[in-house]
Each structure stands twice: as C-alpha cells, then as structure tokens.
Amino acid sequence: MAEEKADRLKNLIAGAKEEKACQWIAGILQFMPEDLQQKCRLVHRNKGATLMRVGDEAQSVYLLIDGEVKIMNELPRGIIYALGNLRAPGILGENEVLTGIPYYRGTVMCETDCKFIYLSKNDFLLWMKESHDALYRVTIQIIEKNLSQVSRDRVFLFSTGEKRLAYLLARYFEQKAEAGICVLHIPRSKLADEIGFCMKTVDRCIAKFKQLDMIGRHGAKITITKAQYTKLREYFG
Structure with a gap:
C-alpha cells in the first residue's frame, strides 16, 4: 500500500x-x-x-x-x-x-x-x-x-500608456531573461491588450523606447538587455 x-x-x-x-x-x-x-x-x-x-x-x-x-x-x-x-x-x-x-x-x-x-x-x-x-x-x-x-x-491605475508598457516590458525581462538578455516575440495586439491601450500607442511607445535605448528592435522581435531593463524600471518608477 x-x-x-x-x-x-x-x-x-x-x-x-x-x-x-x-x-x-x-x-x-x-x-x-x-x-x-x-x-x-x-x-x-x-x-x-x-x-x-x-x-x-x-x-x-x-x-x-x-x-x-x-x-x-x-x-x-x-x-x-x-x-x-x-x-x-x-x-x-x-x-x-x-x-x-x-x-x-x-x-x-x-x-x-x-x-x-x-x-x-x-x-x-x-x-x-x-x-x-x-x-x-x-x-x-x-x-x-x-x-x-x-x-x-x-x-x-493612473499611468500613461508609455509607463504601462515600460512596466510590462520590465516584468517580461524579470520573467524571461536568459544570460542577461530577454528576447520577446510578442504581437503588438497582445501588448496593446495587456496595457489597455490601442496598437497605435504601442507602436509610438516602442519607437520612443528604441530611440532612448530602452529596448532593441530586430524585425518583429523586441530585445531587452540588463542595462535597458534598468532604464525601463527608472522610467515607470
């Protein structure tokens, strides 16, 4: 037994x-x-x-x-x-x-x-x-x-689309990063659903974050390094 x-x-x-x-x-x-x-x-x-x-x-x-x-x-x-x-x-x-x-x-x-x-x-x-x-x-x-x-x-609750997306991307880094880098294959529609804003807002934010070196963009992929993760946290913090 x-x-x-x-x-x-x-x-x-x-x-x-x-x-x-x-x-x-x-x-x-x-x-x-x-x-x-x-x-x-x-x-x-x-x-x-x-x-x-x-x-x-x-x-x-x-x-x-x-x-x-x-x-x-x-x-x-x-x-x-x-x-x-x-x-x-x-x-x-x-x-x-x-x-x-x-x-x-x-x-x-x-x-x-x-x-x-x-x-x-x-x-x-x-x-x-x-x-x-x-x-x-x-x-x-x-x-x-x-x-x-x-x-x-x-x-x-009271955040802009930019801060919501920065928070979300930082969370993804915490959950999925390997060897100090996070590679995301996430449709814009999914990011829009998760932050509660439209895809135009997501596109605008991603372009801004890339320009500020808060993320990397390679085709449909978003990459986040440890240094960029720190910038994302500072942005929404």
Whole structure:
C-alpha cells in the first residue's frame, strides 16, 4: 500500500519539469489524503488553449505544475485587461472555490504548453478542511499572487500608456531573461491588450523606447538587455 502511494505521488510530480515546481508540488501533495490522490488527474493543455473563462461555473481547481499561463479579465464591450502571468508552480480557481463564488472571475489562457493537476471543487475543499499544512501552503500562494496583482494595479491605475508598457516590458525581462538578455516575440495586439491601450500607442511607445535605448528592435522581435531593463524600471518608477 505504501509503495502504491509512493508511485502515485511520483506520477503526479513527474509532470513538473523545473526543480522549484517539483519541490512545491511534492511538498503540498504529501498532505493530501490517499483517497483524494486517487481522484487527481494530470491535465495537459497546448499553448494558446483556454483553461477557464470568466463566467464559467467554478467547479474545479488546478495546480499548475509546468508551463506559464496568462490571467485576464474580459470587460464589457470586449475589452480585455491582462491581470498578469503565472508561471509554475501555482494554483488556479482556488479563490472562487474557497470563497463560494459560483463563477470564475478571470480567464486563463496557456502561454506555453502546460500541465496541471486537476481537483474537483468538493475534493479541494475537503482537502483544505482536513489538512492545515496544505491550507497554509495554498494560502501563501494566494497571498503572493494577490500581492503581485495589487502592485501591478497600482502602477497601471493612473499611468500613461508609455509607463504601462515600460512596466510590462520590465516584468517580461524579470520573467524571461536568459544570460542577461530577454528576447520577446510578442504581437503588438497582445501588448496593446495587456496595457489597455490601442496598437497605435504601442507602436509610438516602442519607437520612443528604441530611440532612448530602452529596448532593441530586430524585425518583429523586441530585445531587452540588463542595462535597458534598468532604464525601463527608472522610467515607470
């Protein structure tokens, strides 16, 4: 029986590629009762797939164990407001389920190929009620995610398009830079959605940032060095 439980945990953890995600998922699953572990499912979603939408019935919670998702709010008249990105490890759908909100309040789209551990609403609530250790770890994730969102909202609320884009590009550098440089292949339409301005504003800002040596531009690619990242932070700071 103990061997079966160990094998089940290994299979669930195996979906996580990065060490941080492996450690987090192994740490939290050790506090999940065996009968609930048997109900967990590994779920794969391809890049561009939608995991949940605003207004869908909140019946599931997902543990993001590999990949990166974008969390968005769809406002009236089709306006999309990007709340931010979440990279594994993380939890999705937990706020609605824990607070009894019947419908998801955000849309979640996969920025990369992603893997999740699926739990039904009732099983997740039972787990949180039975394990104080698991609840504690989930609470930390919720706080970290909400603090990041509050910080972003403060920057965006009264900022110009230029400052919003500078903030966004700096965040991309923090998340994606390798060996001191970040290379972005992002459509202008996506940048426009994420800062809540039109594509003309994005074009104007990119041209200005390039002229000020805050970014590099090579065809459709945007590049950001460590020195340029510092300039971006100073610009919106």
